[in-house]
Amino acid sequence: MSKGVLVDITKCFGCGACTVACKLWNEKKYDEVNKPTLGEKAQLVDINWTVVSKHDVTDTAGQSAWRFAKKQCLHCVDPACASSCLVGALRKTPEGPVIYHPDLCVGCRYCMVACPFNIPKYEWEKSFPKISKCQMCSSRVAAGEQPACIAVCPNQVMQFGDRDALVKEAHQRIAAEPRRYVNHVFGETEVGGTAWIYLSDQPFDRLGYKTSVPKESLPAFTWQILSKLPLILVAWTAMLSGIYFFNKRRHALADGKQDSTGGPQA
Amino acid sequence: MTINGNRISFKMTPFRLVLIAFSIVFVGIVFYRLVTGLKLTNLNDAWPWGLWIFIDVKLGVALAAGGFTTAGIYYVLGVKKVKSVVKPAILTAWLGYCLVGFGLLMDLGRWYGWWHPIFSWGEHSVMFELYMCVLLYTIVLTCEFAPVLFKGIGMIKISTFFTSLTAPLVIGGIALSTMHQSSLGSMYVLTLGKLNELWWTMLLPVLYYTSAVAVGPAMVTCETALAGRFFRHEWDHEAMTFLAKWSGYIMTFYAVLRFTDLAVRNQLGALFAFDTVSLMCLLELGIGTILPLLFFWSYKLGGKVMTQKMIVRNAVLLVLGVALNRGNVVFTGMAKAAGEYYFPSIGELFLSIGLISVGILIYLFIVENFDVFPAHRHHAGETANQARPEGASCVQA
Numbered sequence: 168m169s170k171g172v173l174v175d176i177t178k179c180f181g182c183g184a185c186t187v188a189c190k191l192w193n194e195k196k197y198d199e200v201n202k203p204t205l206g207e208k209a210q211l212v213d214i215n216w217t218v219v220s221k222h223d224v225t226d227t228a229g230q231s232a233w234r235f236a237k238k239q240c241l242h243c244v245d246p247a248c249a250s251s252c253l254v255g256a257l258r259k260t261p262e263g264p265v266i267y268h269p270d271l272c273v274g275c276r277y278c279m280v281a282c283p284f285n286i287p288k289y290e291w292e293k294s295f296p297k298i299s300k301c302q303m304c305s306s307r308v309a310a311g312e313q314p315a316c317i318a319v320c321p322n323q324v325m326q327f328g329d330r331d332a333l334v335k336e337a338h339q340r341i342a343a344e345p346r347r348y349v350n351h352v353f354g355e356t357e358v359g360g361t362a363w364i365y366l367s368d369q370p371f372d373r374l375g376y377k378t379s380v381p382k383e384s385l386p387a388f389t390w391q392i393l394s395k396l397p398l399i400l401v402a403w404t405a406m407l408s409g410i411y412f413f414n415k416r417r418h419a420l421a422d423g424k425q426d427s428t429g430g431p432q433a
Numbered sequence: 434m435t436i437n438g439n440r441i442s443f444k445m446t447p448f449r450l451v452l453i454a455f456s457i458v459f460v461g462i463v464f465y466r467l468v469t470g471l472k473l474t475n476l477n478d479a480w481p482w483g484l485w486i487f488i489d490v491k492l493g494v495a496l497a498a499g500g501f502t503t504a505g506i507y508y509v510l511g512v513k514k515v516k517s518v519v520k521p522a523i524l525t526a527w528l529g530y531c532l533v534g535f536g537l538l539m540d541l542g543r544w545y546g547w548w549h550p551i552f553s554w555g556e557h558s559v560m561f562e563l564y565m566c567v568l569l570y571t572i573v574l575t576c577e578f579a580p581v582l583f584k585g586i587g588m589i590k591i592s593t594f595f596t597s598l599t600a601p602l603v604i605g606g607i608a609l610s611t612m613h614q615s616s617l618g619s620m621y622v623l624t625l626g627k628l629n630e631l632w633w634t635m636l637l638p639v640l641y642y643t644s645a646v647a648v649g650p651a652m653v654t655c656e657t658a659l660a661g662r663f664f665r666h667e668w669d670h671e672a673m674t675f676l677a678k679w680s681g682y683i684m685t686f687y688a689v690l691r692f693t694d695l696a697v698r699n700q701l702g703a704l705f706a707f708d709t710v711s712l713m714c715l716l717e718l719g720i721g722t723i724l725p726l727l728f729f730w731s732y733k734l735g736g737k738v739m740t741q742k743m744i745v746r747n748a749v750l751l752v753l754g755v756a757l758n759r760g761n762v763v764f765t766g767m768a769k770a771a772g773e774y775y776f777p778s779i780g781e782l783f784l785s786i787g788l789i790s791v792g793i794l795i796y797l798f799i800v801e802n803f804d805v806f807p808a809h810r811h812h813a814g815e816t817a818n819q820a821r822p823e824g825a826s827c828v829q830a
Contacts, residue, residue, distance in 0.1 A: 249557075252558055291472065392638055
């Protein structure tokens with residue numbers, strides 16, 4: 168079963184423990200001055216695989232309030248990045264995480280262009296940069312454990328489990344407390360679904376989530392084209408050969424001698 | 434060492450000295466880039482692709498389409514009147530693809546692994562298909578041009594061997610080109626939701642392929658006009674008129690497709706919204722599609738004979754139009770999704786300029802020493818072309 172995570176944003180108070188756990192587990196450097204993991208300016212970059220961004224909002228009671236949005240790779244069910252990779256350096260594992268194999272990567276950065284959420288980042292400072300993004304602690308997940316960020320959360324903001332069950336759970340929570348949540352499970356249908364899904368009392372675009380993405384799986388569009396290519400290739404080559412021989416014969420007859428379609432220097 | 438019985442020659446002119454200067458700078462930047470990575474670029478997480486992908490890959494491949502189109506017109510369709518342009522077109526396509534390959538290598542962050550796709554297939558990736566086709570087609574072009582090179586250095590048997598491969602090479606070349614020219618468009622199908630809808634359509638592969646088939650001969654026309662001026666060749670009016678008509682008809686098909694597509698997807702409102710994106714799209718369509726078609730059809734319907742000036746002007750417009758189109762897809766259409774601006778760094782700029790300079794220098798060397806142009810025979814002992822005064826062949830270039 169493919170794993171997923173349900174994030175309840177209403178429970179997060181922005182302590183940032185998850186970002187620390189992420190850095191420790193994945194051995195990423197700290198640079199809170201230029202690349203903060205917490206606060207208004209928090210941004211996913213090469214060394215930040217997860218961040219908690221702070222947003223000023225108005226709550227349901229009309230009071231101004233803070234909300235904290237945990238961001239990381241959403242691990243799409245049908246990931247555009249994996250389909251875009253020309254060497255298969257990005258792969259969706261059966262357990263759910265979309266993981267990166269740097270040994271294969273040639274650094275073309277098509278995955279960065281392809282990702283609908285702009286998640287993959289690049290080590291621009293390095294001589295031989297790698298793509299950098301959350302791996303959903305794939306070794307832990309493969310061993311049946313939850314990702315490091317979830318394990319350390321003091322308020323159980325995140326719930327790790329089977330993705331399909333979590334989608335049901337999310338809808339049950341909305342049904343149980345319709346005034347607490349907006350009626351939208353972010354990640355349920357976005358780009359055909361993501362492993363990480365979210366609940367919130369605020370519209371997701373106000374928390375910096377990209378909601379304007381298509382509802383369909385993106386690789387399906389490309390595959391519509393790519394899957395037709397072998398047939399087109401064969402038919403086109405056959406047609407060109409036919410035209411070639413037809414014209415060759417026509418010219419030979421017209422000239423009454425050998426054809427003149429030799430090489431470039433003929 | 435001699436080529437075609439003549440000593441190797443490479444005349445120095447101020448223009449070539451400038452190109453050599455750019456090439457020296459280029460070599461320096463290349464080494465710096467290979468050692469230090471992409472730090473010298475202005476690329477960042479918002480703009481992972483920039484000038485190099487645009488000029489060296491997207492535009493380079495489109496403008497090198499003259500190779501497979503003219504070869505197809507001559508060998509497959511059997512249109513003999515374009516003969517004079519076939520060899521120069523294959524030469525520029527071959528050099529073009531070599532430059533594209535080098536440009537792409539420069540853009541790869543982990544360039545030493547450039548061969549990985551050959552063994553590790555990402556068969557769901559358009560980029561994989563593009564990589565394979567460009568790699569194979571560069572080999573095909575090398576074989577297509579090989580007869581001229583081997584004949585030049587006196588290896589007649591090898592030259593004849595490659596000549597005997599012409600038919601399969603040309604047909605295979607067209608098939609490979611069809612695949613990867615369209616793939617350059619298919620690549621952006623995956624950016625649904627990011628690329629502006631004025632450009633995002635499922636027809637991207639068809640539009641890219643059609644415009645490449647139209648712009649290829651137009652680029653050949655521009656090159657022929659330039660080479661004709663530099664080397665004092667006679668303007669082959671019959672061949673050029675055929676290419677102009679070819680581009681005109683194909684571009685008409687492209688225009689119908691493009692505007693129907695915009696209309697069907699309800700994008701005509703966005704097209705005339707007159708914001709930056711709409712203005713760039715209108716500029717692209719105006720320069721690259723409407724103007725050349727207006728000229729073409731007014732000559733055609735008016736029954737007038739196309740003049741050299743008109744043919745070259747139309748070709749230049751088509752080239753500009755395709756450049757604008759590819760640039761709009763890479764930059765204008767993606768700007769909103771990126772959320773910030775990008776402008777190439779000096780290093781990026783000079784690497785691209787240097788790469789093109791190297792290409793022009795190699796081109797000049799080859800046409801000066803090998804039998805590329807029909808009227809440019811050193812060994813004939815007589816000047817076939819009356820328009821070319823003896824010894825005045827390369828005074829300008």
